Amino acid sequence: MxxxxxxxxxxxxxxxxxxxxxxxxxxIEFFELSNNLFLSWCLAIGFEIGAMASLGGIIVSKGSKxxxxxxxxxxxxxxxxxxxxxxxxxxxxxxxxxxxxDMVDEDPNFTRRVFAFVSGGILPLVSLGFIKSLMDYLxxxxxxxxxxxxxIHTNNAxxxxxIHTNEEKSxxxxxxxxxxxxxxxxxxxxxxxxxxxxxxxxxKVVNSIGEK
Numbered sequence: 001m002x003x004x005x006x007x008x009x010x011x012x013x014x015x016x017x018x019x020x021x022x023x024x025x026x027x028i029e030f031f032e033l034s035n036n037l038f039l040s041w042c043l044a045i046g047f048e049i050g051a052m053a054s055l056g057g058i059i060v061s062k063g064s065k066x067x068x069x070x071x072x073x074x075x076x077x078x079x080x081x082x083x084x085x086x087x088x089x090x091x092x093x094x095x096x097x098x099x100x101x102d103m104v105d106e107d108p109n110f111t112r113r114v115f116a117f118v119s120g121g122i123l124p125l126v127s128l129g130f131i132k133s134l135m136d137y138l139x140x141x142x143x144x145x146x147x148x149x150x151x152i153h154t155n156n157a158x159x160x161x162x163i164h165t166n167e168e169k170s171x172x173x174x175x176x177x178x179x180x181x182x183x184x185x186x187x188x189x190x191x192x193x194x195x196x197x198x199x200x201x202x203x204k205v206v207n208s209i210g211e212k
């Protein structure tokens with residue numbers, strides 16, 4: 001693993017840890033409505049880990065994913081709800097924000113709900129998005145299985161290459177002997193048997209290459 005890969009992995013992990021920590025702290029106040037502080041911490045952390053585990057199960061599971069999807073949606077919904085409750089409880093004057101999006105004439109409770117989702121509800125989605133990106137980055141590449149058809153295709157391609165190479169060798173040898181023949185034709189009257197010897201030699205070499 002080179003420095004570049006380590007840098008990107010560290011970036012994904014750092015962002016996920018940061019956002020998920022804030023999301024977990026936000027959820028604690030929601031869980032405190034029905035639990036003490038210790039149990040609220042346990043539930044907030046457990047829901048964060050559970051959502052991450054469900055996401056990993058969706059990615060790597062090869063069987064039925066219905067139950068995993070149900071758990072993932074349920075846990076993520078609770079996280080969004082907890083973060084929205086925090087934003088709702090701690091939001092102060094949002095009049096300038098409503099002016100920005102031209103929501104001044106809307107119902108104040110509606111605008112606060114929208115603000116709570118924008119400022120807190122998306123945090124679990126961002127956290128899960130970072131961990132999903134990290135899983136995809138670290139996922140091993142799938143190797144193409146070697147089947148009998150693949151082997152036959154590879155062998156045929158190899159044979160075609162050999163034939164093509166032998167044909168090139170034959171053409172090169174024939175060109176060489178043609179040059180010799182042309183030069184010997186000039187002396188054909190003086191050396192009538194020399195041309196026949198060259199042709200016979202060429203045919204033997206070409207036949208031997210074709211057999212290979």
